Amino acid sequence: MSTFREILKQYWGYDNFRGIQQEIIESIGQGQDTLGLMPTGGGKSITFQVPALAIEGVCIVITPLIALMKDQVRHLRQRGILADAIYSGMERDNILRILENCILGRTKFLYVSPERLGSELFVTKLRHIRISFITVDEAHCISQWGYDFRPSYLEIATIRTFFPDTPILALTATATPKVIADICDKLSIKSGESSFRVFRMSFERKNLTYIVRNTADKIRELTNILTHNTKGSAIVYVRSRRRSKEIADYLCEMGFSATYYHAGLELSVKDSRQSNWQQDKVRIIVATNAFGMGIDKPDVRLVIHYDSPDSIEAYFQEAGRAGRDGQQAYAIMLYNNSDNAKLTKRIDDTFPPKDYIRQVYGHLAYYYQIAIGDGYGIMREFNIDQFCQRFHHFPIRVHSALQILSRAGYIEYDEAPNQQARVHFRLERHELYRLNGHAPNEERVIVTLLRNYGGLFADFGYIDEAFVAQQSGMQPADLHEVLKSLSRKHIIEYIPRQQTPTIRYLQRREDDTHILLTPEVYDKRLKQYEERIHYMQQYLRRQDHCRSRLLLEYFGEIKAHNCGQCDVCHNRKTEKGQQAQQAILALISDRKQHHITELHRLSLPTPEIDAALNILIHEELIRQENGFLIKNY
Numbered sequence: 106m107s108t109f110r111e112i113l114k115q116y117w118g119y120d121n122f123r124g125i126q127q128e129i130i131e132s133i134g135q136g137q138d139t140l141g142l143m144p145t146g147g148g149k150s151i152t153f154q155v156p157a158l159a160i161e162g163v164c165i166v167i168t169p170l171i172a173l174m175k176d177q178v179r180h181l182r183q184r185g186i187l188a189d190a191i192y193s194g195m196e197r198d199n200i201l202r203i204l205e206n207c208i209l210g211r212t213k214f215l216y217v218s219p220e221r222l223g224s225e226l227f228v229t230k231l232r233h234i235r236i237s238f239i240t241v242d243e244a245h246c247i248s249q250w251g252y253d254f255r256p257s258y259l260e261i262a263t264i265r266t267f268f269p270d271t272p273i274l275a276l277t278a279t280a281t282p283k284v285i286a287d288i289c290d291k292l293s294i295k296s297g298e299s300s301f302r303v304f305r306m307s308f309e310r311k312n313l314t315y316i317v318r319n320t321a322d323k324i325r326e327l328t329n330i331l332t333h334n335t336k337g338s339a340i341v342y343v344r345s346r347r348r349s350k351e352i353a354d355y356l357c358e359m360g361f362s363a364t365y366y367h368a369g370l371e372l373s374v375k376d377s378r379q380s381n382w383q384q385d386k387v388r389i390i391v392a393t394n395a396f397g398m399g400i401d402k403p404d405v406r407l408v409i410h411y412d413s414p415d416s417i418e419a420y421f422q423e424a425g426r427a428g429r430d431g432q433q434a435y436a437i438m439l440y441n442n443s444d445n446a447k448l449t450k451r452i453d454d455t456f457p458p459k460d461y462i463r464q465v466y467g468h469l470a471y472y473y474q475i476a477i478g479d480g481y482g483i484m485r486e487f488n489i490d491q492f493c494q495r496f497h498h499f500p501i502r503v504h505s506a507l508q509i510l511s512r513a514g515y516i517e518y519d520e521a522p523n524q525q526a527r528v529h530f531r532l533e534r535h536e537l538y539r540l541n542g543h544a545p546n547e548e549r550v551i552v553t554l555l556r557n558y559g560g561l562f563a564d565f566g567y568i569d570e571a572f573v574a575q576q577s578g579m580q581p582a583d584l585h586e587v588l589k590s591l592s593r594k595h596i597i598e599y600i601p602r603q604q605t606p607t608i609r610y611l612q613r614r615e616d617d618t619h620i621l622l623t624p625e626v627y628d629k630r631l632k633q634y635e636e637r638i639h640y641m642q643q644y645l646r647r648q649d650h651c652r653s654r655l656l657l658e659y660f661g662e663i664k665a666h667n668c669g670q671c672d673v674c675h676n677r678k679t680e681k682g683q684q685a686q687q688a689i690l691a692l693i694s695d696r697k698q699h700h701i702t703e704l705h706r707l708s709l710p711t712p713e714i715d716a717a718l719n720i721l722i723h724e725e726l727i728r729q730e731n732g733f734l735i736k737n738y
Contacts, residue, residue: 106131112158113151116184123148125306130156133238133274138300140244140275140289144308145425146403149276150177153240157214158186162237163207166216167261169243174216176401181214190216191227195525195567198559204230219246222260231264236271239264241292244275245418248287249625250633251280252418256512262291269294275301278425279418282661308421308660309668312428315652316437316672317645323411323439324352328359330409330437331389337406337434338382341391342423344412352411353391362388368395371602376571376581397423403430410438413645415451416637417659420644440645448638456509456631457502459622465506466515467617468496475614484609487518507608513626517609527565527600528554528588534562537596546587549577551596570602648673685709685717690726690736698733 109130113119122130125141129152132139143149157164168174174190181188189203189212206212208230215234221227239261245251247258265273273292280288289299320326331339343349346367353365364378364387381387383402390396394414408427414420420438428434470476472492473485493500507518530537543551553576558566574584585601592599644655653668667674688707693699704714721727727736 108159109134109155112155116158116186117151122151125304126152128304129274132302132304133272134159136272137302138273138293140285140301140303142280142285142303142305143276143278144306144310145278145422146429147278147306149242149278152276153274154181154214157237160237162235163212164214164237164240166214166240166242167219167222168216169219169246169255171218174218178214178216186214187212188214188216191221192218200226204234207234210235219255219257219260222257222264228264228267232267236268238272238274239268241273241275244277244288245280245284247291248284249630250287251284252416252637259291265292265294279422279660281659308657308662309653309664310425310428311668312431312433313424314433314435314670315424315656316435317440317652318437318672319440321441323441324355326439327352327409327411328356330407331356331361334407334435337404338385338402339389339407339409340397340405340426341389341409341411342414343391343393346393348411349391349393356389356391364390366390366392366396368393394419394423397426400426401429404432405429406434408436413438413440413444413448413641415448415455415641417640417644417656420641421656438645444645445642448642452635452638454501455505455634456627457506459627461502462506462509462622463617463620465498465503466510466620468492469608470614472496475610477616478613480610480614481612482610484607487606487608489606509622509627513620513622515610515612515615515620517611518606520606525567526570526588526602528561528568529565529598530562531595531598540596546577546579546583547591549579550584550587550591553577565598565600648676682713682717682720685713686721689714689717689721693727693734693736696736698735701729701732701734
């Protein structure tokens with residue numbers, strides 16, 4: 106551990122590890138398969154970054170969060186540590202360069218998205234890399250019983266067969282006992298035989314106060330909360346993209362510093378808004394659940410849920426983004442009577458009837474004109490609004506039906522492909538140099554493209570617009586206009602970044618009636634989803650159980666004490682205080698003097714009596730003279 110501590114001090118400036126970091130690091134350092142359960146803000150990255158620097162070889166880090174991997178690569182490089190990342194949309198030459206550097210030992214950390222694991226190129230090169238260990242972040246995604254299951258994570262088990270002696274470190278902030286067992290089973294070398302050491306850090310957040318606020322007027326309650334809690338940043342979570350804009354606009358009209366964020370925004374816009382919020386140029390960000398994963402902002406004082414998530418896991422992770430600096434913070438859920446019905450409706454929206462799913466499959470074939478027996482491997486763009494209008498469907502249910510068909514293996518539905526922009530020079534290099542009269546911005550962009558990307562004269566190449574904008578010294582939105590201008594002048598061909606959903610047929614088209622939806626694909630997952638919704642409803646409605654204890658119990662952590670600060674505990678304190686005040690007033694209601702020692706007859710806890718007595722004296726309902734209590738008239 107002395108070596109690990111020296112690395113921690115050298116690169117991060119800390120003298121000691123915290124929580125269960127040391128136990129996890131010791132375990133993976135000994136070559137043991139390890140599962141670490143750490144709440145948001147628990148310092149997960151330290152548990153793999155420190156041992157990786159002490160062990161020879163490349164640490165492969167698998168994470169679904171492109172923004173997070175870019176952020177961590179940047180921070181590692183700032184510390185002088187060799188790190189790189191491979192994700193969708195990168196050009197082949199760049200991927201090859203990164204993989205060759207790994208083979209030659211010129212990279213210490215390689216971050217990859219799980220989708221890359223199925224690439225033949227990646228797997229071929231991976232066999233030649235000396236790997237120290239494999240880190241699986243957001244490990245709950247590998248479990249079919251997890252709230253955020255991703256089929257691409259199953260490729261990790263396949264990769265593991267190529268490196269049976271290479272240990273795995275799995276990390277997650279949200280996992281029930283059932284999901285924990287499934288993670289260990291999926292990632293273990295032998296099926297049915299777990300090879301994992303499991304380390305758990307308490308999910309209790311003593312500095313975070315959980316509150317459910319029952320209100321008929323949510324927008325008014327929201328503004329009240331933001332008005333009376335003015336310290337630090339705030340996140341307001343909503344369910345829909347439209348609502349994120351509506352609420353942000355309303356807050357701006359009311360004088361608050363606010364913006365909005367959702368998955369449908371241009372990448373440059375998302376980056377700009379996220380950056381402004383992180384740098385405290387904007388205090389409040391109103392967002393869908395697309396915001397927050399991998400965002401390390403310690404001074405978030407408020408996380409407010411305007412709409413309820415559909416699982417405790419999602420709520421716990423989103424709420425946990427408050428108070429990561431250890432200071433007092435609040436997670437507030439706005440709730441009214443209609444929310445219970447909305448949660449129930451989500452069950453049918455998320456798991457529409459099987460016959461409906463088969464109908465969507467059939468309409469999809471008509472939409473693309475694919476005959477029975479044809480279609481294998483075909484990929485098409487999918488305009489969900491156009492599809493729904495043509496076949497009289499609702500988008501939410503179609504979206505769910507396509508996800509279920511994906512899990513069943515009939516199609517691959519990519520609802521938000523992050524395909525980077527592409528550029529191809531239409532002129533030859535010598536012709537380009539002869540041109541005159543470029544605007545200064547155009548000249549800078551052309552030079553940046555030529556310096557950083559090869560092969561653009563021969564064919565289209567992927568470009569990172571944020572990087573090109575930075576190198577050119579301009580804002581991403583301005584770069585977009587410059588690229589369009591160069592395209593209009595026929596100097597380049599420019600294909601902007603696309604986020605149009607796609608559908609790829611994984612099997613030949615079946616007759617609708619032959620579509621098989623197994624219990625693992627539909628019935629069991631429906632039952633589990635119903636249980637999640639039910640538990641979320643219980644959390645919102647119950648007034649007799651500490652909020653913190655309810656959350657911890659869901660994750661299998663039993664606590665004997667209440668948090669003492671959530672709305673339920675606060676109300677209980679208030680009720681007990683009122684009972685104690687009434688008992689004291691009843692004792693002296695005969696208008697006689699009573700010695701203070703007589704309060705012990707009330708059979709109430711001393712702290713409650715003391716608190717009630719102080720309130721009564723402060724409000725001048727009674728007075729104390731020479732050790733006697735006297736009621737004021």
